[in-house]
Amino acid sequence: MDLTISIIVGFMIFGALYAIHARDLLSSVIACGLVGYSLVICFLLLKAPDLAIVQIVVDTITLIIMVAVVLDSSREESYLKLDTQGYISAVTAIFLGLLLLYFYTVSIQSLDVLGKSSLRMAKHYIEGAAQKTGSANLVTGVVFDFRGYDTMGEAVVLVTAVLGVLTILRLRGKK
Amino acid sequence: MKGMTLIVKKTTQLIAGMIFMYGIYVIVHGHLTPGGGFAGGVVIAGSLILITLSNGGDFMKLIKEESGTTIIESLATILVILVAVSGFIFGTKIFFNNFLPKGIVGHLVSAGVLPLYNIFVGTEVAASIFIIFLSLIIFKEESKE
Amino acid sequence: MIAYIMCFILFLVGLYGVITRRNLIKIAVSLSIMEISTFLFFTLIGYIDGGVAPIVDPTDPVKVYVDPLPQALVLTAIVIGLATTAMLMAVIIRLYRKYGTFDIREIKNLRG
Known part of the structure; x- marks a missing residue:
C-alpha cells in the first residue's frame, strides 16, 4: 500500500509541477483538476468511499468555476524572464522548502508506520x-x-x- | 450566456432528473451507506449546474427583471441561513441531543435525529453552491451590457 | 514512510508556486494543491492494514475498521475548500475587470 500510494502521489507531483509552469492558463487549470482526480483514487485505496464521492463532484465544480473565470481573459501568462527579485524569491522558496522538509522528517518519527495506526x-x-x-x-x-x-x-x-x-x-x- | 444545441438540451433534460434523484438517495441513505448530507448536496447542486450550463443563462430569466432577481437572491440567502440555523433548534435543551428513539442499526428509520441533520445540511450545501454559481453567471450577464 | 514524505513534497510544490508565481490564477491553483496534500495526509494517518470502510455490518461484528475521525474532519474541509476557492475566483474576476490583467506586479504599478 505504501508503494502504490507513493506512485500515485508521484504522478500528482508531476501534474502540480506542470500546473505551475504551464504557459496557457487553461491547461494549468486542467492540470490542477488532474491532481484532484488522482486524489479520488487515493481515497478509494485508503478505504474512504464517503470522501471519494464528495471529492469527485467538488473537483468537477471547481474546474467549472475556474474555467469560467479563465475563458474571459486573454489566457496567456505574460512570461517574463527571471529578474533579480524572481531569483531571490525562487532561492527563498527552495531554502524554505528544504528547511521544512528537514523538520518534517524529524517530527514524522513519532508517527506510526503507514497501516499500523494506533x-x-x-x-x-x-x-x-x-x-x-x-x-x-x-x-x-x-x-x-x-x-x-x-x-x-x-x-x-x-x-x-x-x-x-x-x-x-x-x-x-x-x- | 447562450445555450447549446438541441441535442445537448434534450439529453440534459433526460439525465438531470436522474442525477437529482440520485442525490436525494445519497442524502436519505446517509446513515446506512457511503454518502450523507455533504455528498448528496454537492450532487444535487451539480445537476442544477448541468441544466443551467446547457440551457444558457437566459433560461432562468435572470436578466429580464432586475427587481425579481435581487428578491430571489435575498430570499435564497435567507433560506440558507434559516436552514443552517434550523438544524440546531431541534436539540431540546442540550445542543446535539439525540432525543428521538434510536431504532435498529441498519434500518432506514433509525439513528434518531441524524437523518434530519443529513437532510438539512444537504439542502444547505446544495443551495449555497448553486448560489455561488448563479452569482457568477449574473455577474457575467450584467457586465456584458 | 515514503508516502508521508511524498505527500509533504506535494505540499512543498504548492508552497513554491505561491511564493514564485506572479499570476493570480497560478496562485489560486497552488493554494488548492496545498489543500489537496493536507487532505491526503489526514487520510493516510487513519489507514489501517486489512481494515474495511467504516460502515458497520450488524451480522459480522468482528472486523477491523479504518479510523473514522480523520475522514469526518476531511469531509467538512473539502466542502469549505470549494467555497473558499469560489470566493478567491470572485475576487480575481473583479480584479481582472478593473485592471485588465492577472499579473500582480502590473496591478501594483497601475495603482500608482
Missing part, C-alpha cells in the same frame, strides 16, 4: 459507536453526533463564504 481515540470512536448513535455509517455518526460543533462551524463558514461572493460580485446596488 490512535488512542480511534478505539473509543469505533467500539459501540453504532449502538450509541444508531447509525451504521460511522463517519455520519462522528460528523453529526460526536463532533456536532465542527459541523455547525462548517455551516456558518459556508454561509459566510456565500455572502462574501454575493457582496463582491454585485455590480448594481438596490435603488
Whole structure:
C-alpha cells in the first residue's frame, strides 16, 4: 500500500509541477483538476468511499468555476524572464522548502508506520459507536453526533463564504 | 450566456432528473451507506449546474427583471441561513441531543435525529453552491451590457 | 514512510508556486494543491492494514475498521475548500475587470 500510494502521489507531483509552469492558463487549470482526480483514487485505496464521492463532484465544480473565470481573459501568462527579485524569491522558496522538509522528517518519527495506526481515540470512536448513535455509517455518526460543533462551524463558514461572493460580485446596488 | 444545441438540451433534460434523484438517495441513505448530507448536496447542486450550463443563462430569466432577481437572491440567502440555523433548534435543551428513539442499526428509520441533520445540511450545501454559481453567471450577464 | 514524505513534497510544490508565481490564477491553483496534500495526509494517518470502510455490518461484528475521525474532519474541509476557492475566483474576476490583467506586479504599478 505504501508503494502504490507513493506512485500515485508521484504522478500528482508531476501534474502540480506542470500546473505551475504551464504557459496557457487553461491547461494549468486542467492540470490542477488532474491532481484532484488522482486524489479520488487515493481515497478509494485508503478505504474512504464517503470522501471519494464528495471529492469527485467538488473537483468537477471547481474546474467549472475556474474555467469560467479563465475563458474571459486573454489566457496567456505574460512570461517574463527571471529578474533579480524572481531569483531571490525562487532561492527563498527552495531554502524554505528544504528547511521544512528537514523538520518534517524529524517530527514524522513519532508517527506510526503507514497501516499500523494506533490512535488512542480511534478505539473509543469505533467500539459501540453504532449502538450509541444508531447509525451504521460511522463517519455520519462522528460528523453529526460526536463532533456536532465542527459541523455547525462548517455551516456558518459556508454561509459566510456565500455572502462574501454575493457582496463582491454585485455590480448594481438596490435603488 | 447562450445555450447549446438541441441535442445537448434534450439529453440534459433526460439525465438531470436522474442525477437529482440520485442525490436525494445519497442524502436519505446517509446513515446506512457511503454518502450523507455533504455528498448528496454537492450532487444535487451539480445537476442544477448541468441544466443551467446547457440551457444558457437566459433560461432562468435572470436578466429580464432586475427587481425579481435581487428578491430571489435575498430570499435564497435567507433560506440558507434559516436552514443552517434550523438544524440546531431541534436539540431540546442540550445542543446535539439525540432525543428521538434510536431504532435498529441498519434500518432506514433509525439513528434518531441524524437523518434530519443529513437532510438539512444537504439542502444547505446544495443551495449555497448553486448560489455561488448563479452569482457568477449574473455577474457575467450584467457586465456584458 | 515514503508516502508521508511524498505527500509533504506535494505540499512543498504548492508552497513554491505561491511564493514564485506572479499570476493570480497560478496562485489560486497552488493554494488548492496545498489543500489537496493536507487532505491526503489526514487520510493516510487513519489507514489501517486489512481494515474495511467504516460502515458497520450488524451480522459480522468482528472486523477491523479504518479510523473514522480523520475522514469526518476531511469531509467538512473539502466542502469549505470549494467555497473558499469560489470566493478567491470572485475576487480575481473583479480584479481582472478593473485592471485588465492577472499579473500582480502590473496591478501594483497601475495603482500608482
